[in-house]
Every structure is written in structure tokens, then in C-alpha cells.
Amino acid sequence: MSRQKGASKATVQKQARQVQALKLRQAGLHYYQIAQKMGVVTSTAFRLVTEALVATIQEPADAVRALEMERLDRLTQVLEKRIKDGKDDKAISSYMKVMDHRAKILGLYAPVTIQGPDGAPLRFVVELPPQAPTLADWQAQAAAVIDVTPQEALHG
Numbered sequence: 516m517s518r519q520k521g522a523s524k525a526t527v528q529k530q531a532r533q534v535q536a537l538k539l540r541q542a543g544l545h546y547y548q549i550a551q552k553m554g555v556v557t558s559t560a561f562r563l564v565t566e567a568l569v570a571t572i573q574e575p576a577d578a579v580r581a582l583e584m585e586r587l588d589r590l591t592q593v594l595e596k597r598i599k600d601g602k603d604d605k606a607i608s609s610y611m612k613v614m615d616h617r618a619k620i621l622g623l624y625a626p627v628t629i630q631g632p633d634g635a636p637l638r639f640v641v642e643l644p645p646q647a648p649t650l651a652d653w654q655a656q657a658a659a660v661i662d663v664t665p666q667e668a669l670h671g
């Protein structure tokens with residue numbers, strides 16, 4: 516959460532408040548205590564801490580992602596040369612694996628949608644069982660099979 520070149524005064528102040536809230540949380544204060552010390556409501560204290568944590572985690576993750584992309588670029592260049600030269604039969608398979616990894620890092624794959632008989636996406640409703648007092652009770656409840664087949668599909 517370092518100050519970026521050209522960051523506005525408001526951005527710098529917001530980051531300072533996030534750092535202050537995070538330090539108070541790290542010191543063991545509850546959100547309502549942080550709110551009192553900072554003169555804000557509890558939900559604002561929670562938001563400031565959460566934003567600080569996200570920024571703290573996101574920056575290193577972005578750096579690792581960039582490093583990984585550079586590695587994949589180098590591998591791609593080597594594999595493309597091998598494919599072009601025709602000297603390595605396994606190069607195409609390796610190249611496809613590199614491309615798959617790149618797509619996953621970049622989030623290029625769309626989420627999987629399960630479609631019903633009419634082509635519309637299926638929606639699932641999950642009902643949690645009542646609190647089971649023992650592991651055996653929970654396992655017995657979890658063992659029940661749930662049929663998600665639409666009624667019209669059953670009666671054709």
C-alpha cells in the first residue's frame with residue numbers, strides 16, 4: 516500500500532486510514548473498538564481493515580502472476596521454435612499445456628454451466644440439514660440422495 520506516483524491526497528488519506536485500522540486490528544482490537552478509536556461506525560472499520568488486507572494480498576499476487584506470465588512467455592518461445600523446426604514431437608503437447616496454464620492464470624475460461632432439457636441453465640437449491648449432534652448423525656443425513664432431475668424429464 517505504498518503511495519503511487521500521482522496519487523491524490525484523498526487516496527493517500529484513505530490508505531493511511533486503512534493502515535491505521537489494520538494496525539489496530541493486528542493489535543487485537545475488535546471492529547467496534549477500532550471504530551471508536553477512529554471515530555467511524557463499525558461497518559466502516561470493518562471495510563477499512565478488509566480493504567487493507569485485500570491490497571496487502573493483491574499486490575504480491577499481481578507480482579507473482581506477472582513473473583509466472585514471463586516464465587510462460589519464455590517457454591512459449593522455446594516450444595514455438597521446436598515446433599517450427601519439427602525436432603520435438605512432444606513440443607506441441609507441451610505447448611498446449613503452457614497455453615492452458617496461461618489461460619487459467621488470466622481467467623480466460625468461462626464457468627461451466629449445466630443445462631436442463633430445455634437448454635436453460637439449471638439452478639440448484641441447497642438445503643442445509645439441521646445441526647447434527649454427532650458425526651454419525653451428520654453422515655446419515657449427508658448420505659441421503661438428492662434427485663435433481665426436473666419433473667418434466669421424468670414424465671417425458
